[in-house]
Amino acid sequence: MxxxxxxxxxxxxxxxxxxxxxxxxxxxxxxxxxxxxxxxxxxxxxxxxxxxxxxxxxxxxxxxxxxxxxxxxxxxxxxxxxxxxxxxxxDRPMAEAAVAVGPRVVVLATVESTLEPTASLVRDEARRSGRAVAVRTLLADGAWPLFEAGDTSGYVRAVARAADTVTAADADVIVLAQASMASARDLTTTPVPVLSSPxxxxxxxxxxxxxxxxxxx
Missing domain, CATH: 3.40.50.1860 (Rossmann fold)
Structure with missing residues (x-):
């Protein structure tokens, strides 16, 4: 079990x-x-x-x-x-996969308390693999109140909009820091790979x- x-x-x-x-x-x-x-x-x-x-x-x-x-x-x-x-x-397997994609990682979250723990995890996985990474954090402003209100579709749309502000010139990979964000992957249009954890x-x-x-x- x-x-x-x-x-x-x-x-x-x-x-x-x-x-x-x-x-x-x-x-x-x-x-x-x-x-x-x-x-x-x-x-x-x-x-x-x-x-x-x-x-x-x-x-x-x-x-x-x-x-x-x-x-x-x-x-x-x-x-x-x-x-x-x-x-x-x-989120550890996601972080491991992210550092294998490339050195520029954007951590996207909807609650600020998740940003640094996930960024630290990515850096930890980079050290484990002997890779150097540059981690940038991004907060999807306004998304979390939608989740709290039960507006799941609005929530994932807000996450996708935030992900779509990241371009290939900015990052090699985006990690969705919270499990609740996973469905946003299907709505993004950014050319940057988007990883989720569940x-x-x-x-x-x-x-x-x-x-x-x-x-x-």
């Missing part, structure tokens, strides 16, 4: 659909705690470390083979607090579950 830690209920059907498409044999267990993101935005990600640690321990007790944190703001905290099972952040993140989580079950952790 793969446990998923979300900070929005909107992620549940997204990951269920991806599981049904690509990993039909994988059992998912969803935990949604919206207050984690609220507090992390107000006080900083480290403020929720205790709550995250408790949720990871609960997932392990319930039989999870791995945990996938789908919130980019608290992803680094989830990776670092320690757990009895592997803990992955959903599909590769879920694949990595599934791989961790199978490796744990095989004793390869």
């Amino acid at each position: 793969l446990a998923l830690l979300h900070t929005s209920p909107a992620h549940v059907p997204v990951f269920d659909a991806l599981r049904d498409e690509a990993h039909p044999e994988l059992e998912l267990r969803h935990t949604v705690d919206e207050d984690l993101l609220v507090r992390a935005r107000a006080e900083g990600p480290d403020a929720v470390a205790g709550e995250v640690r408790a949720l990871l321990a609960e997932a392990a007790r319930d039989g999870a083979g791995a945990v996938l944190c789908t919130c980019s703001t608290i992803g680094a905290v989830a990776e670092s607090v320690g757990a009895e099972v592997p803990v992955l952040r959903v 599909r590769p993140g879920l694949a990595a989580g599934a791989g961790a579950v199978y490796a744990n079950a095989a004793g390869l952790r």
Whole structure:
């Protein structure tokens, strides 16, 4: 079983659909705690470390083979607090793919609290691969209130408009910092490759579950 830690209920059907498409044999267990993101935005990600640690321990007790944190703001905290099972952040495979595309990376987010954690992740993956990168951050102004209001189509359109301001002269690749932004990829017209996290993140989580079950952790 793969446990998923979300900070929005909107992620549940997204990951269920991806599981049904690509990993039909994988059992998912969803935990949604919206207050984690609220507090992390107000006080900083480290403020929720205790709550995250408790949720990871609960997932392990319930039989999870791995945990996938789908919130980019608290992803680094989830990776670092320690757990009895592997803990992955959903955006790490995306960041790894981004640095392989080229050295100029634009991190696009809809909440400011996600910008630096994702930029730091990209730099970390660049160091791991021995590549040099220049990371620029971009906030999709006005998008997040649409998400909070439940206007998903307006939200992804706003994300796509922000992505389309990035040209090939500006960047080699754009990363959509939040899992909620993934659908905007289909609406963009920029020639710059646009990467999102849910599909590769879920694949990595599934791989961790199978490796744990095989004793390869």
